[in-house]
Amino acid sequence: MGALSRPAAPRRAGRRRARWLRGAGIGVLLLWSLFPVYWALNTSLMTNAQAQSSPPSFFPTHFVFSNYEAVFGYGPSSASTAGGVGQALLNSSIESLGATLLTLVIAVVGAYAFARLRFRLRGALFYIVVATLTLPVYATLIPIYTILTKLQLVNTYIGIILVYTSGFLPLAMWIMYNMFQALPASIEEAAAIDGATTLQIFRRIVLPIVRPGMAAAAIITFLFGWGQFIFPLVLGSTNSTEPLTVALSALAGRHVVPYTIINAAAIVAIAVPALIVFFLNRYIVDGIVAGSVK
Amino acid sequence: MASIELGAINKVYPNGFHAVHDLEISVADGEFMVLVGPSGCGKTTALRMVAGLEEVTTGFLRIGDRDVTTLPARERDIAMVFQNYALYPHMTVAENIGFALSLRRLSKAEISRRVSAAAEVLSLTEWLDRKPAQLSGGQRQRVAMGRAIVREPSAFLMDEPLSNLDAKLRVQMRAEVSRIQRRLGVATMYVTHDQTEAMTMGDRVAVLNAGVLQQCDQPQVLYDSPDNLFVAGFMGSPAMNLYEATLAPDLGSLGLGSQRLALPQELQRARPGLRAYGERRVVVGLRPEHLALAAGDAADGRTLAVDTELVEALGSEQLLHFSFDARRIYAPGVDEEREIGEAVAGIGVARIEPEGQLRQGERVRLAVRPELMHFFDPASGLAIRG
Numbered sequence: 001m002g003a004l005s006r007p008a009a010p011r012r013a014g015r016r017r018a019r020w021l022r023g024a025g026i027g028v029l030l031l032w033s034l035f036p037v038y039w040a041l042n043t044s045l046m047t048n049a050q051a052q053s054s055p056p057s058f059f060p061t062h063f064v065f066s067n068y069e070a071v072f073g074y075g076p077s078s079a080s081t082a083g084g085v086g087q088a089l090l091n092s093s094i095e096s097l098g099a100t101l102l103t104l105v106i107a108v109v110g111a112y113a114f115a116r117l118r119f120r121l122r123g124a125l126f127y128i129v130v131a132t133l134t135l136p137v138y139a140t141l142i143p144i145y146t147i148l149t150k151l152q153l154v155n156t157y158i159g160i161i162l163v164y165t166s167g168f169l170p171l172a173m174w175i176m177y178n179m180f181q182a183l184p185a186s187i188e189e190a191a192a193i194d195g196a197t198t199l200q201i202f203r204r205i206v207l208p209i210v211r212p213g214m215a216a217a218a219i220i221t222f223l224f225g226w227g228q229f230i231f232p233l234v235l236g237s238t239n240s241t242e243p244l245t246v247a248l249s250a251l252a253g254r255h256v257v258p259y260t261i262i263n264a265a266a267i268v269a270i271a272v273p274a275l276i277v278f279f280l281n282r283y284i285v286d287g288i289v290a291g292s293v294k
Numbered sequence: 295m296a297s298i299e300l301g302a303i304n305k306v307y308p309n310g311f312h313a314v315h316d317l318e319i320s321v322a323d324g325e326f327m328v329l330v331g332p333s334g335c336g337k338t339t340a341l342r343m344v345a346g347l348e349e350v351t352t353g354f355l356r357i358g359d360r361d362v363t364t365l366p367a368r369e370r371d372i373a374m375v376f377q378n379y380a381l382y383p384h385m386t387v388a389e390n391i392g393f394a395l396s397l398r399r400l401s402k403a404e405i406s407r408r409v410s411a412a413a414e415v416l417s418l419t420e421w422l423d424r425k426p427a428q429l430s431g432g433q434r435q436r437v438a439m440g441r442a443i444v445r446e447p448s449a450f451l452m453d454e455p456l457s458n459l460d461a462k463l464r465v466q467m468r469a470e471v472s473r474i475q476r477r478l479g480v481a482t483m484y485v486t487h488d489q490t491e492a493m494t495m496g497d498r499v500a501v502l503n504a505g506v507l508q509q510c511d512q513p514q515v516l517y518d519s520p521d522n523l524f525v526a527g528f529m530g531s532p533a534m535n536l537y538e539a540t541l542a543p544d545l546g547s548l549g550l551g552s553q554r555l556a557l558p559q560e561l562q563r564a565r566p567g568l569r570a571y572g573e574r575r576v577v578v579g580l581r582p583e584h585l586a587l588a589a590g591d592a593a594d595g596r597t598l599a600v601d602t603e604l605v606e607a608l609g610s611e612q613l614l615h616f617s618f619d620a621r622r623i624y625a626p627g628v629d630e631e632r633e634i635g636e637a638v639a640g641i642g643v644a645r646i647e648p649e650g651q652l653r654q655g656e657r658v659r660l661a662v663r664p665e666l667m668h669f670f671d672p673a674s675g676l677a678i679r680g
Contacts, residue, residue, distance in 0.1 A: 186380035189347050192367040193374045194394035194441070208384040 037270060044068070044264035051260050067264035085265045087239055088247030092269075094157055095232070095243055096225030099164035103221045104214060106165065107172035112206070114173075115180035116188075126177070133170045137230060145234055155236050163235060164225050172217040179213035180206075215283035223273050244269040296358025296448040297323045298344060298481050303353035305339050305505075313339045315505045317353070321449075324479040326472070328496030330486055331528070336505035337485045338453055344483060345451050346370050357448050373442035374451040377458065379434045381426040381441075387413070388422040391440040412444040415474065432463045439471065443478060450475065450482040456491065468494060489529050493517070501525050519668075523675035526579050526668055527625025532613060534579045535642035538621040538672065543573045547595065548664075550578070551620035551640060556595035557664050567678045568669060576678065577623050579668030582613070585644035588661035597659040602652045603641065614644040614652065616660070625675070 043051050044067050045060040071085045113119075114126045144163055145154070153159030183206065191201045207214075229245045236242055242250070248269060251262050277284075298321040305314040314336040321327040329337040342348040344355060346367030355363045362370050373394075381390050388409050389396075395405045413419045416436040426434055435455060442450055455471065456464045472495050475482050486492055492499045493513045500510040501524070509521040513529075520526035526534050540549040545562050548555045562568060568576075588597045600616035620640035644660055652658060669678040 184378060184380060186376045186378055187382060189345075189367070190374065190376060190380040190441070191382070191393070192347070193345060193370075193372060194445075195368045195397045196393075197368065200397065205382055209382075211384075 040263040040266045044267050048258045048260050067260045070261045071265045088244045092243035095160045096222050098161040099225045100222045102165045103168045103172045107176045111173045111176035130170050168221045175217045179210040212286040299356040301354040304351045306351045321481045326482045326497045328484045328492040328499045330492035331502035335502040337502050341485045371448045373445045373447040375438045375455040377454040379438040391444050394445050412440045416440050452484045523625040523670050532582050532643040536579050536623040539578045541571050577670040577672050582643045582645040584666040585660045588659040597661050602656045605652050612646050614646050617641045
């Protein structure tokens, strides 16, 4: 017994060291990615004077919320932002949600057709659609701008939503395609034999089953939309369609805007995707994994 | 309730593959018809055509007195059990079973009454609120059955419904499916590649090979008098031993390898067709249970000397795997690893009494009963009878 247990001690020590190393690695990564966010949050809760003090303070000594009030156009410092952030928040929401909705509808119907219907060039068409994922954004920026100008859709919600949809559709379609591929055809055949019409099969059998994939596609599309910068910068050059990302960068250059207010606006911009990922992360993972398991 | 009739059905796929050739089968009202054959023989395609999941290229299909050849699946009034069960994963057991009824807009009370009745028959009552993912394989299989019987359809179609179950459960469900089918008295087409299922469940069995119907009859008839080499080799486990043999000019004896078996006069009377084969080669078939260990070791024309290769003791019997110098014939299509009609060293199996121990390599004599032998034409593979 004694002889047997002897090697266990160094092994346990080795395991402890490995665990410590892993913890340290994760700690460095977290620090790397989260510290800027923390710094923005920290600054957003300080007065301008405090934020510019030297040495910098790592914690706000007393919390100041006036920066957030200013972001939304209230309080004494609101003049500096011209209330633009509130409008930008609305713009971001309309554009991201609109693009998400449109993308989802087209992705579900399109992917179902690609997965289930037999038609000429089906495989080739599908791969062309998905292959557009590899196109660099900047390659399409100018042509898209030209097209939208001709359609008189520059600086409109519809224009931006259409552009987002064209960009996000391939990934959403790919996710949905994998969901439909993983769904055995016999389930739909069973429903047909049970007496369901094609529409009933789609609504009552197929859609409920692929709901996790739809959730994943929707969340990913929304997050992409929320984070867009270069397209809305070029395609929506006025306050009326400018999303948060563009408004934020404009804040820095437009007037003399206090550093603290810019950081408060940044925290507002981060909060939405952060909350989504925090609460809906499960659906993203479920939806993407769903096709591969079993 | 109704009969099912397949009239000269052909299925040719767009790529030119001819999956089913002139298939003629009729299933009487209440009859249990099994379609059996090796994988790729067209049995599932045939079933899917009856279900309306696959188009019929030529021929006609009737269920009851309706021609359903071009009717969509949902209008055929049939129920089908799939090999993978195809349960709706997002619905509870009760919703799965009741789905067809809800599509017909029956009242909630009526649906619930019929679902409960079906669940009762299948001992599923306590699982009605579960989702399929929470059930065992056997329970899922029963839900699939429940979904079929609750409809009270004109016909049942079953596509290898038991092949995903473990061996013990399969035997149990075999009996249960038969029991339910008899109780409901609905015409049933049941597809399987398992000849034991075919033998035990079918009122009649249709044997298919390469899209062609080989023989369709009661299981015992298929077993006792197969029409051709394929049916002979396919039905029965262990399979029939088939060897190339030469008949003497007067049909009085048969050469099997270097040994001779005497043939009685009665055999010629029973199978006049044999007369054309004097001095010619035939294929003889010996069922494993028609061979028995014989005493003595002298060649007497009624026994074959063989070498013991392997003995499998099954408790109630032993399977004696043996070899001798006759040319073994494999039925085309049955044993897929073999070349068609390929002859190899004369191995075979005998089903013998459990008493006594044989050693590998030991030479024994097997008694053969000529009246139970099967004869086939080596060229056409057809049985030689009368």
